[in-house]
Amino acid sequence: MRSVITALHVLDAVAERQPIGVSDLARAMDIPKSSVQRALRALESAGWIRSVAPEQGSGWVLTTKAGDLAQHIAGDLGVREAALPVMAELRDRTGEEVHLTIREDQEVVVIERVESTHPVRIHWPAGTRSPCHASANGKAILAHLRPADLAVxxxxxxxxxxxxxxxxxxxxxxxxxxxxxxxxxxxxxxxRADIASVAAPILSPSGTPIAALSVFLPMHRLDDDTAPLGELVRANAQRIAAAVATR
Structure with missing residues (x-):
């Protein structure tokens, strides 16, 4: 646990002082140079930092992975507010329940929902989790992950x-x-045999999936030709992504 905490502190220090070398980090953090070196190697292996050539300033700097994480967090915070009016419009056009989900490891979690107007509906409350590979929301997100994230x-x-x-x-x-x-x-x-869904990813400007938007309905109400509904969901997911990007 101590090594993990040290690595996180080193990551913070690199972010504040980049580019910075091992000796300067050790002095700034007042910890042994050997501890800093171990933390740097671990962070480099995980893809969080990289070394730069002397002509670029020498030392260590953050990679774009940190930026991707920041975009994901910002998207999670702003996506609900941006999504809700679009979700309501999508529900009004389709009559079906609409979900907003995010990925957590191997699952997607419903973080917002707008109820169907049909008397026959499936109860799927906020907080419900589904395996990524068995849901439209999950597949929409998985399709846009980097190989390393897909492996996770x-x-x-x-x-x-x-x-x-x-x-x-x-x-x-x-x-x-x-x-x-x-x-x-x-x-x-x-x-489940009785449910169907059509989903599209909500992407950050860099193409990172921050959430997914879906229409959720009983299986018997899903048309054989899903293209019209799919295009409608995709267009509305893009509207949400554009709104989040301007916040």
């Missing part, structure tokens, strides 16, 4: 929940490529 989101065997769940990694990767190409994901009876 899909660390091992994919559990099946229904006969329609994609459990073969190669089949899922092909599905994610298709999702990325068309801009939206579809889940038909993949988590």
């Amino acid at each position: 989101a899909l660390p091992g065997p994919l559990p099946g929940f229904t006969e329609s769940t994609i459990t073969a990694p190669e089949k899922l990767r092909a599905e994610l490529a298709a999702v990325r190409a068309r801009g939206y994901a579809v889940a038909r009876s993949e988590l």
Whole structure:
């Protein structure tokens, strides 16, 4: 635990003083040079920092990974406010429940919802978690992750929940490529036999997925041709992304 805390303090110090060398870091933090070197190696291995050449100032600087994290946090804080009016409009156009989700490790979590106007609906409250590979929201986000982040989101065997769940990694990767190409994901009876959803990612300006927007409905109300609904969800996800980017 102590080494983790030291590494985080070193990361803070690099951010404040970059570019900065090992000796200067050790003096500024008043800790042994060997401890600083171990922390720097760990942070470099994890992709948080990189060394720069003497002509660029020498020492250590942050990588873009820190910026991606900041964008994700900013998006989570601002995305709810930006999304709610768009979600209400999307519900009014479709009559179906609309969800806003974020990814946490191997799952997506509903952080906002707007209820369906139909008398027959499925109760799916805020805070509900779903495996990424078995939901449209999850697949919409997974399709836009960097390879290293995708490996974290899909660390091992994919559990099946229904006969329609994609459990073969190669089949899922092909599905994610298709999702990325068309801009939206579809889940038909993949988590439960009676539910379906169509989702699109909400992307930061750098292309990092910060959330996903989806229409959530009973399976019997999903048309065979999902393209019109998919394009509608995609367009509204882009509206939210544009609003978040200006905040």
